[in-house]
Amino acid sequence: MNRSKGYNSIFAFVVVLLLIVVFIEYGKGFISNNSGAYSTTSFAEDIKAGKVAYATIMPNAETPTGAVKVNFNDGTEEVTFYTTDVTVIEKLLTDNGIKHEVEDVPSDNILITGIIPVIVGLVVMVFIFTMFTNMQASGSGNNRMMNFGKSRAxxxxxxxxxxxxxxxxxxxxxxxxxxxxxxxxxxxxxxxxxxxxxxxxxxxxxxxxxxxxxxxxxxxxxxxxxxxxxxxxxxxxxxxxxxxxxxxxxxxxxxxxxxxxxxxxxxxxxxxxxxxxxxxxxxxxxxxxxxxxxxxxxxxxxxxxxxxxxxxxxxxxxxxxxxxxxxxxxxxxTRPDIGEREAILKVHARNKPLADDVDLKTVAQTTAGFTGADLENLLNESAILAATSDRKFITQSDINSSFTKIGIGTEKHSKIVSDKEKKITAYHETGHAILMHVLPDVGPVHTISVIPTGLGAAGYTMPLPDKDDMFLSRNRMLEDIMVSLGGRIAEEIIFGDITTGASSDIRKATQEARSMVTKYGMSSNIGVINYDENEEDVFIGYDISHKKNHSELIAGEIDKEVKAIIDKCYAKAKEIILQYEDVLHSSAKLLVEKEKIGRKEFEELFEGKAISEEFELEI
CATH class of the missing domain: 3.40.50.300 (P-loop containing nucleotide triphosphate hydrolases)
Structure with missing residues (x-):
């Protein structure tokens, strides 16, 4: 009811304004004719007295009647007056032989010049007024203009x-x-x-x-x-x-x-x-x-x-x-362990049809370090891949491809790779795989591939751990360093040359060796002292005056220990790869032919070869 009264008031206000505009437009001539000092009578008297030199008649000027502009002989200021009948003025000028001209001025359209602008302005005003009224009445937190300090929860x-x-x-x-x-x-x-x-x-x-x-x-x-x-x-x-x-x-x-x-x-x-x-x-x-x-x-x-x-x-x-x-x-x-990852995969697979070959336990093994969101994304990518292949179920191949896409990058089968580059990559990845298979704490091998990926890698070697480690032993970290160096070692053994393909492996090995020395106290020469300077732990502003927590002398000793670890791991890894050089050749040949091999095919290459279950590297 109140809202109807408000709308009626607005409508009445608009009507009154329109009437005022019409009155102003149509009454202008009447007001001008009755309030001006100079009129038609004054003009006739000036003509008889010979004062008028020239006149301009403007029909429909300013009003629906007309106007006359008068110039005088004595040079006084010209005068304009309005008239209701321009024909009378024109006859008066003609009869007295006074020069004059008729200047046609089109009449203004009151609808365009008067009414429409007023209506548009009023509509805008009414719209803004209504918007603010509704916002104030609603009190919603989404109306930021009126509720800027309201909670967005x-x-x-x-x-x-x-x-x-x-x-x-x-x-x-x-x-x-x-x-x-x-x-x-x-x-x-x-x-x-x-x-x-x-x-x-x-x-x-x-x-x-x-x-x-x-x-x-x-x-x-x-x-x-x-x-x-x-x-x-x-x-x-x-x-x-x-x-x-x-x-x-x-x-x-x-x-x-x-x-x-x-x-x-x-x-x-x-x-x-x-x-x-x-x-x-x-x-x-x-x-x-x-x-x-x-x-x-x-x-x-x-x-x-x-x-x-x-x-x-x-x-x-x-x-x-x-x-x-x-x-x-x-x-x-915490991040889920292998059992929790399997349970999470089962939850996210509830509404996804899986093929008989899908083994969620194996998927859980290969996804060490994945969070629940990562696992959900893995199955979603697998479902997308199955749908694009016009299948109504998800296969193990879909999951494997999605895992590669998420963790390593999409395999680029269309990328042209020369035979030489493919051969180098095959030996490089086999070098990683041999150490991963032989060393007791880092295997076994799940997949070896020489297919380039979207992240710039020429190939990859994927492990399949059977358990999640709560912590890393010194021996395990040394094995990780050796596996990282395996690709560079294989290139050196086979080609007598090295490439830039091992740059990320070298960086990873160096970081792990430095952590052993500065963070975990695993160097007998440096001792059980923390010299780690991880910048992520520094809160900017709170510890902006951070200084090194060791001297330059200690820094030099740390560098020596890191180099000693890398050198000894490199030598031991090279010794192992040379021991299995025949596997290196056969695996590389198989990779060049098939581009990707799995665990079973790789392990068959080791048949009849003894694998030591113990490993210890003195640093």
């Missing part, structure tokens, strides 16, 4: 959130730690009766893609409570105070929907360490963090608001937000 109700802990494969210990929070949200009195306080905040730390957001959503789904999700970057704007306002609004909305869960993804975007000397105390990020600290410390035991946050850089967070009372519990979400 998206809320999922318990009915909308269908994710449960069963949908999160693996992460057994992580789910057990979160089960208490689920129980508290379902029955808070059970804890408050004995004076227990549930953690106000839970910080999920882990590599990207390990399932931190999925875990938080599953907790809300299991507890059947609303779930607010927002990114840390959504708080921060260029205007100081906006982020703090959004934090207040977020917690105010959460209190209205308690019990509930607030999930802040990538909290390091707003909760970085303060006092770094960058941005000052009035920096927008610091103001937002200060407000978050206040809000997290401000609600009581029974309010039922639990803040969950995710980050992969807990080392750069401000200590104030990590203390008990804010984020009481810190849960590390």
């Amino acid at each position: 998206r809320m999922s109700s318990s009915e909308d959130n269908k994710i449960r802990l069963d949908d999160v494969a693996g992460l057994k210990e992580e789910k057990e730690q979160l089960s208490e929070i689920i129980e508290f949200l379902k029955d808070p009195e059970k804890f408050t009766r004995v004076g227990a306080r549930i953690p106000k905040g839970v910080l999920l730390e882990g590599a990207p893609g390990t399932g931190k957001t999925l875990l938080a959503r599953a907790v809300a789904g299991e507890a059947g409570v609303p779930f607010f999700i927002i990114s840390g970057s959504d708080f921060v704007e260029m205007f100081v105070g906006v982020g703090a306002s959004r934090v207040r609004d977020l917690f105010a909305e959460a209190k209205k929907n308690a019990p509930c869960i607030i999930f802040i993804d990538e909290i390091d975007a707003v909760a970085r360490r303060r006092g770094t000397g960058m941005g000052g105390g009035h920096d927008e990020r610091e103001q937002t963090l200060n407000q978050m600290l206040v809000e997290m410390d401000g609600f009581g035991v029974n309010e039922g608001i639990i803040v969950m946050a995710a980050t992969n850089r807990v080392d750069i967070l401000d200590p104030a937000i990590l203390r008990p009372g804010r984020f009481d519990r810190k849960i590390t979400v």
Whole structure:
């Protein structure tokens, strides 16, 4: 009803304005004729007195009547007056022999010059007025112009959130730690009766893609409570105070929907360490963090608001937000092991038809280091490949091709490779494969290929580990260095020359040898002292005056130890490859013919050859 009255008022206002425009346009001549000092009578008198020298008649000028411009004999200023009948003026001039001319001036179209501009202007004004009125009435957080300081968190109700802990494969210990929070949200009195306080905040730390957001959503789904999700970057704007306002609004909305869960993804975007000397105390990020600290410390035991946050850089967070009372519990979400990877693959394969030859256990073995997001992407790429091949099911070949595409790059079968380059690549990759097969801690070989990939590699050798290592032994790291050097050694043995193809292998071997000396204390000469200078650990601004933690003398000793490790690994690896030189030739020949061979074909080349189960390299 009120809205109808408003529209009627606007319509009446438009009509009144239109009437005013019409009156001004059509009444201009009438006003001019009755208010001017010079008129037709004055003009007739000046003609009789001989004062008029020349006249210009302008029909339809300014008004629907006409105008006359008069020039006088005595040189006085010309005069223009309006008349209702230009024919009378023209006859008067002709009868008295006065020179004159008729200047045809087309009449203005009042619709174009008067009414339409007014209508367009009014429509624009009404549109802007209506838009602002609707925005103010709605109060929605999406209307940024009127609600700039409102929270941008998206809320999922318990009915909308269908994710449960069963949908999160693996992460057994992580789910057990979160089960208490689920129980508290379902029955808070059970804890408050004995004076227990549930953690106000839970910080999920882990590599990207390990399932931190999925875990938080599953907790809300299991507890059947609303779930607010927002990114840390959504708080921060260029205007100081906006982020703090959004934090207040977020917690105010959460209190209205308690019990509930607030999930802040990538909290390091707003909760970085303060006092770094960058941005000052009035920096927008610091103001937002200060407000978050206040809000997290401000609600009581029974309010039922639990803040969950995710980050992969807990080392750069401000200590104030990590203390008990804010984020009481810190849960590390690790990369899945081989069993968890198989379970994750089964979850993501639920709606994907698999062929009989698909072995998810083998896929789990070959995907060491993959996160849940990586595994989901692997099966999705496999499904896309099957669809483009017009098949209704996913084969093991699709998964293998997708794994190569994700980890190494798409195989470029169309790339023209000379016979010489293919032969060099075959010996290079076989050098890696022989060491991978012979050395006890780094094998076995899964696939060897001389097909170029999209990442610039001329070929690749893929291992198939049967277990995930929690830590690396000194002997295992030495074996890794030897495998990395195997390709360069094979080139040197067969061709008596070396190529640039081993550059990435050399870099990897050098980095691993340096870590053994500076980070893991595996050098007897350097000792059990950490000399690592990993720049990723330096928080810019907080440790901007970082200095070397050792002298130049120690730096020289470190370089000598790194070189000694590389040299001894190179010599031992060369000795092993020379021992199996016949396998080197036969495998390279097979690769040139087939371009790709698997584990079974490669291991058949070692039939009748004894493989030592023990290996020890003195460094």
